[in-house]
Amino acid sequence: MDFALSDEQEALAEAERAWLTKNDPIAARRPGIDDGPARTTPAGVRHLAESGLIGLLTSDMGGTHVDLAVLVEEHGRAGSPLPVAELAIAARLLEQLDHPAFGATESGAELVVPALASLENPAVHAQIDGGQLRLSGTTAPVTGLIDAHSILFVATTDTGTEAAAVVPVDAVSIHTLDTLDLTRSWSVADVDLTLEEGTWSALQPGTVTFVHDALATFRAMDALGAAARLVDMTVEYAGQRTQFDQPIASFQAIKHHCANMALSVEAARAALWAAAVALDGDDADTRTRAVSAAAAFTGDGASSTAQTALQVHGGIGFTWEHDVHLLIRRIKVDELLDGSVSYHRRRLAAA
Secondary structure, three states, X not given: OOOOOOHHHHHHHHXXXXXXXXXXHHHHHHHHOOOOOOOOOHHHHHHHHHOOOOOOOOOOOOOOHHHHHHXXXXXXHHOOOOOHHHHHHHHHHHHHHOOOOHHHHHOOOOOEEEEOOOOOOOOEEEEEEOOEEEEEEEOOOEEOHHHOOEEEEEEEOOOOOEEEEEXXXXXXXXXXXXXXXXXXXXXXXXXXXXXXXXXOEEOOOOHHHHHHHHHHHHHHHHHHHHHHHHHHHHHHHHHHOXXXXXXXXXXXXXXXXXXXXXXXXXXXXXHHHHHHHHHOOOOHHHHHHHHHHHHHHHHHHHHHHHXXXXXHHHHHHHOOOOOHHHHHHHHHHHHHOOOOHHHHHHHHHHO
């Protein structure tokens, strides 16, 4: 596939990186890192709303999944707690459903995040009885859920019908998880609701799979951003650290490590761009193959890059004060959610 980012997409990435550099999420997280999970900030939400990023995928903005991908990579690089992809995906679905919450969501006045059943251990059950929709069970982990106002449940019923419903967070039980990731909050929702006719909507067939594919792509893109930052940090450190009166960057073994890390990141970026392009296309089979190939390759490669970065940093990389461990933690959680590496390999083999 012949593909490159446009000048506009490059500018979008640069502008977002500049904002994240000015409002460094990891520096902001450090003082309260032991006090609880990372939270979205009013300033961050205001930035996403005022710049139109929440509504990026809507018809008015006309953005693409490739546009969203370059933003997600920057937020992964910065260790941002903002659920950029989740908010954009929810806004797109709300627009398609012509839901009353769409306007407030796009403006940032109301945060809505999508929630689905886990891909590998589904625990959400949906059933249509007459005009009622019955939802029960526990969702897959969702980032930013503790700061959301509403949840957009997307589920496949026992008869195969796909349905969506916007539910206030106070109508469900939210359980915040203790995970390796200290830069984001992760929560699950326990739901046991009966929704009357008119309070839920039927979806086009294939929507649930599409949302799963989008989340898997952007979860891997987030890991890519963190891995890319680790490459930069490792190269910089290797050029400064000396042994035997020589920068360790001059040692052949270190050169090979850094080259392998850079190669892994660039290859994963190409695969993820292909997945994002497929999300904007109409061929579901092509999308399935592209997404699972990218998710599996990036999950494995980003994790290996993180371990190599830790090895090259040596003792300082193990310290609490250094940012290496925060990015590694983020990558390891990304590797497991929205389909593990093994899940996507099995899916790709069956495609």
